[in-house]
Amino acid sequence: MSIRNFDALFAPRSIALIGASNEPGSVGSVLVDNLVSGGFAGRIMLVNPHAREIHGRQCHRSVETLPEVPDLAVIATPARTVPGIISALGERGCCAAIVISAGLGEAVDGATLRQQVLDAARPHLMRIVGPNCLGLISPAAGINASFAHLMPRAGDIALVSQSGAMLTSVIDWADERRIGFSHLLSVGDMSDVDFGDMLDYLATDRTTRSILLYVENVTEAQKFLSAARLAARSMPVLVIKAGRSAAGARAAQSHTGALAGSDVVYDAAFRRAGILRVREIEELFEAAATLASGVRISGDRLTILTNGGGAGVLAVDALESDGGRLARLSEEGIAALDGVLPPTWSRANPVDIIGDATPERYGAALDILMKERESDAILVINCPTAVADGMEAGRRIAAIAKRRPRFPVLTNWLGGTSAAPVRDLFAAEKVATFDSPEKAIRAFTHLVEYKRNQELLLETPSAGVAIGHEDIASAQELIETVRRDGRTILSEYEAKRLLATFGIPTVTTRMAGDVDGAVACFEAIGAPAVLKIVSAEISHKSDAGGVRLNIGSAQEMRESAEAMLEAVRAYAPHARIDGFTVQPMIVRDGAYELIAGIAPDPTFGPVILFGRGGKAAEVIGDRAIGLPPLNSVLAREMIRATRISKLLAGYRDVAPVAFDALADVLVRLSELAVHLPDVAELDINPLLADAEGVLALDARISLHAAGAVRVAPSIRPYPRELERAVELRNGERFVLRPIRPEDEDPLVEMVARCTQEDLRLRFMAPMKALPHQTAARFSQIDYHREMALVAVEPGSAYGQGPIYGVARLVSDPENEAAEFAVLVRSDMKGRGLGYRLLSEILAYGRKRGLHRVYGEVLRENVTMLQMARDLGFRADRTEDFSETAHVTIEFDREADA
Incomplete structure (x- = not known):
């Protein structure tokens, strides 16, 4: 729901306090004192069925008897009364409520009180802060709807906290240092209003110049990251995250899963959004002072x-x-x-x-x-x-x-x-x-x-990776084969086949069902060779004696296979053994053993891991985490974040590893995580890397169990399903597809090939070229909030080849309305490309569920105005005196549904 009705929270004309009290020291009494002494210019109404007057002010018996509809209600009553109060407020037209009350997790009549509150608020689009929160303070507006011990100074820092105690500590500390705040909000249990909503609101709040967050957990990760990235582009956003201990990590079937603990995933998410994380309360205070x-x-x-x-x-x-x-x-x-x-x-x-x-x-x-x-x-x-x-x-x-x-x-x-x-x-x-x-x-x-x-x-990434539709279909068929066998773990042979379909270099591997088969594979491959056991029930083959290296003859292969069977059966007597894999022994003096893979996170979905590999990967713990989708810049940043990266960069007479090839593996793993949601965990260990390139020597892949809950990627990946071929009326053919970060340079080139007049009509101001920062923001879009379709030549790779036109939609946080814009390269005008681009982006907006699409068009841009009219837009007739026309098209969402 995002920031709908937030004006009732932060700019109310009247406030009702339900649960006001005369009892000294009670929450209801402190709330009255704070509301009255805060300096709020609007009307304050008190509600308590047992009192006529509280602190010398008139008191009303119920919500129904209030003399006017409050914009904002503050509720501090016993938990069981809250759903009924919310229902009564909603019936009267109240738009927002802050629920101070705790204990709403109790189940009554088959549903928790918290859910009953949400059910009561939903029909009225009423926003709920809390429950179990300290409240809201907006010093400049004189609002102190909290039971904090001090009224903070007015300033330009916003603080949003899950912990009320943290909020009061910051208030106390800031008062001593004369630091002021624009808003302070305790979100409590976040039944409705959450961090994503607050970031959306504060990003455009004129009184706020920086945002501090105290986070215990994130809900709706996609919304949070989308809002955080938007906010961090306009002002500093800092976060302190509680719960950094290893208790968040879980037992896993792979090295990757074991290494990807929840706190490092939060780290990666914050970095991806452009947020600065601090580690301790004192650091948050220091950061607040710096920002102030x-x-x-x-x-x-x-x-x-x-x-x-x-x-x-x-x-x-x-x-x-x-x-x-x-x-x-x-x-x-x-x-x-x-x-x-x-x-x-x-x-x-x-x-x-x-x-x-x-x-x-x-x-x-x-x-x-x-x-x-x-x-x-x-x-x-x-x-x-x-x-x-x-x-x-x-x-x-x-x-x-x-x-x-x-x-x-x-x-x-x-x-x-x-x-x-x-x-x-x-x-x-x-x-x-x-x-x-x-x-x-x-x-x-x-x-x-x-x-x-x-x-x-x-930063501008290099040309992107495109995985072919046929390769994805082949990988999906392999997964279905494994599922039909009743398995959730791929054999090493199958895992390497899957990696190969996504273009990840793997060592040649042959499958053998028994000892004789292993010998036959050796004779085909030659010496030296590596023998590995194949068993879905043995996670770490080395621990079970299931790996033999540097085998030099057929007789040695036979003896190694027989000894391996004996060792593995002693280690895991009941494990099913499916055979062996045989592969050439890869000898690269000076090559590094690395680990790369995919692991699931319950909040942010699949994550990509990279770090130092080998048997001691978990002990050393040198790793970096990234959220898919990745591009070359993000992949290189992951590599740089590890300690081993200093060695990988080369030293003395040791050449650096092939960084482009290493980053490419991470990008391809990211694509695999996006296109194959069945994959739960994947690790390549070791991933061999040196100046010659990279090579996956071993791989393990496990699938989600049938019916298991799968968390989607927290960053919406490239919407490949929107790619489509089109033909203009003159027979010219193009591919329309969503823009990608790699498209920055072609986008700059397209703008450079437009006339100054066309650019002025599009941007409503003189423009000679597209600066890097602007081009990066236009190409690195959040598909959750924006969409831009580019027209390119059939067969052109992402980030390569010319762009002939762009149509863009930027929607509001509620997904109610979006603003459009279109630009076609000047030498392509008059061929129907602009009309086709705008038609396609409108079709996307309609399918997405938008209610309205609008745009601002210079009145002298008669071509654009005519095209808009042809597509069903209406121009606002009340502003004929203006240089610009506001054009709007509305969709019938019920009819579309």
């Missing part, structure tokens, strides 16, 4: 200005540990500093200006350092001394930082009694301040990581 200061950075190079060498060294250690870099001072900068600093200054970064540094010395040095082009931010450290005025130095730093608000300045005034007032000064002046060098460095590296996450969202 408005600090933004452009890179990872830090300059440190200090009057104490030891503090500077601590900062450098922390910077190196957290992955930042010291900025290099220019010769010009050093010369300028020589002119204002004593001869004993450090003449390097950290810039140690000596313990007797005066405010003037601090100011002069900071002025020079802020002009250094190799520096992305400055950390100013002050150690208290008896010969210099720390407060005056702080004032000087704050004044200079204010003159250049876009240059990031962080401060660390060390100490207690003397430093506290200076830190208060910085907080009041919105200069980021911390009480230790380590905390300041951590805040800086948070900003660096956030920027990297954002850049990752806009």
Whole structure:
């Protein structure tokens, strides 16, 4: 439902409190005090059947007796009364309710009270926050519909938390530091309003410049990631996630499943959305302080200005540990500093200006350092001394930082009694301040990581992978064969066949039913060879003695097979043994054993894993997780996130591995996870990698049990089903397909081949070219929210070949309405391509369930206006004086259904 009726939550004209109380210290009493003292300008109505007056204000006996319909209701009554209250509010037309009450998990008359609340609200499209929550606070609007102990200051940070205790802790901490908030919401049990809804709302809220989340669990992962990505593109979004322990990991049939614990999957999801994750409550506070200061950075190079060498060294250690870099001072900068600093200054970064540094010395040095082009931010450290005025130095730093608000300045005034007032000064002046060098460095590296996450969202991947329809059909048939045999685990031979259909290089493998068959396979393959047992009931063959390497003769093969049968039967007496596989012994000196695979996650669906492989893969635990669908950029980022990546990049006389081939395997595994939802777990271990390429030496694949719940990918994959061939009236043929991230360069080229006039008519402003950032956002779309169909030549690969036209729809969070846009390459106009593109995108919108499609068209764009009329759009006649026409087409959803 997303943000429908959120205006009743955040901009109500009246509020009703059901459960108001005169009892001192009760939740109902605190709620009354907070509502009344918050400064809300609208009407506040109290409801309690047992009181005429509460805290000196009139009290009403029931919802039915309220003098007007409240926009927002706050409910703090016993759990069993809540469904009836919601029903009464809905009947009167109330649009939103905050349910403070807990205990709605109890089942009454066959359904939980929580479900009864939702059932009562649904017919009226009423929004429910909670139950079991602290409430809502919007300081600028004077709304304190909570039982928090303080009314926060007004500001531009929004905080959304599942924990009410966390919310009050942040309020208390922020009050001391004079940090303000736009909104604070405790979502509690999230029966209706959840993180996805809040991110959708806050992304367009004019009073919010940054968002903090305290997350215990995510519901509706696809909606959450879609909303998070949208919000993170417009403002910083930070999250602290509770529950990081290994208890979230489960026993699995593969290395991949065992390694893919739930917390690392959350990590991957947050990164994919462009969210910055912090690990501890204190870090969230530090991040809040940094965001409150408005600090933004452009890179990872830090300059440190200090009057104490030891503090500077601590900062450098922390910077190196957290992955930042010291900025290099220019010769010009050093010369300028020589002119204002004593001869004993450090003449390097950290810039140690000596313990007797005066405010003037601090100011002069900071002025020079802020002009250094190799520096992305400055950390100013002050150690208290008896010969210099720390407060005056702080004032000087704050004044200079204010003159250049876009240059990031962080401060660390060390100490207690003397430093506290200076830190208060910085907080009041919105200069980021911390009480230790380590905390300041951590805040800086948070900003660096956030920027990297954002850049990752806009990097252009190389041409995409296209798996043929016939290959997918072949893989599905193989899976059906396994199911018909009553199995859920593929043999190694079958697993490698499946990988091969998706273009993943595998070692040649032959199947043998018995010892004689193994010998025959050896004679066909030659020495040296590898022998492996085939049994669906043995997960890790090496543990059972089911792997023999470097077999050099037929006799040795026979002896190895007989010994293997004996060892395996001793290890697993009741396991069914289906035979052996025989393959050539691959010898690549210096090649790395890696692991790559697929594992299921109960929240986010299938995930892709990559890391160090071999027998000790689980012990070493060096891995990275990614969410499908992947592209080349995301796959390379996964590789870079592992410790082994430093070795894979090459060192001394060791050549780097074939990174393109390695990334290609991950992308193809991603395609496999999308196209074959029957696959539950898959691991390739080892995946051999060196400068020559990659090769899967062993593979294991298990299927979901029949009837098992399968969680779909949390990011909607490329909708291949929308691809279709079309023929224009002049006989020209094109393929219309959804746009992909790889299409950025062809999209830029298409725009470059349009006339300036055509671009002005499309974008309603002069445009000479499509900048990278804009092109990346146009091509890297969220298929859950947007759709763009491109016209390309038949047979052209994703990201290769020209694009001749684009039609786009961007829908609102409710999937009610969408805005369209069309652009056809100038030399293709007049052939009917634009008409066909717009027809197809409208057909998609109708099928998706949209109620309305609209667009803004310049009135001088008569061709576009005529095409819109021909397709059934109506122009708004009330705005004839405007330069633009608002055109709309409505769909009859009942008729379409």
